[in-house]
Amino acid sequence: MERDLIKRAKQGDQDAFLKLMDSQMQTMYKLAWTYLKNEDNVADIVQDTILTCFEKLPTLRDEKYFKTWMMKIVINHCKNVLKKEKRIVHMESLPEEAFVEREYSNREWNEMLDSLGEKYRTILLLYYLENFNTREISQILDMNESTVRVRLKRGRDKLVKEYSFVSPAVSVL
Incomplete structure (x- = not known):
């Protein structure tokens, strides 16, 4: 279609x-x-x-x-x-943003992604939310596929390390 x-x-x-x-x-x-x-x-x-x-x-x-x-x-x-x-x-010390109520899970996911650097955040978003594979992500971001795989793994590891204190029985990814 x-x-x-x-x-x-x-x-x-x-x-x-x-x-x-x-x-x-x-x-x-x-x-x-x-x-x-x-x-x-x-x-x-x-x-x-x-x-x-x-x-x-x-x-x-x-x-x-x-x-x-x-x-x-x-x-x-x-x-x-x-x-x-x-x-x-910018002259303002605090940026003015529109108030938008989002589902708790979306807020939690966004907070988790925000805690990562841009190089990990973009790859995790493309991989998990947009369902691109590592080859496609490498094409989108103009980088070597092995670099994408490494950053995907490191991004996952950072999330697991940072959020593993929540509950040992819950897997983050």
């Missing part, structure tokens, strides 16, 4: 493109949130990603790599925002 939408979208079918982007909205949002943690920036990234996908979709060579290609676009847009943020000096 998705490959059919991609083929039709590549041929200029706007309805197919909108359905395709709608099906990927949550995935784009989650990944952008992992990087930016700011509702406004995340919304901008999702919009920018949709626009980039629309403009560049004809350049996608193989439909089966659409999601990998799209995730790479999200990550590149996030990295650009982070570069710009580093150059901006």
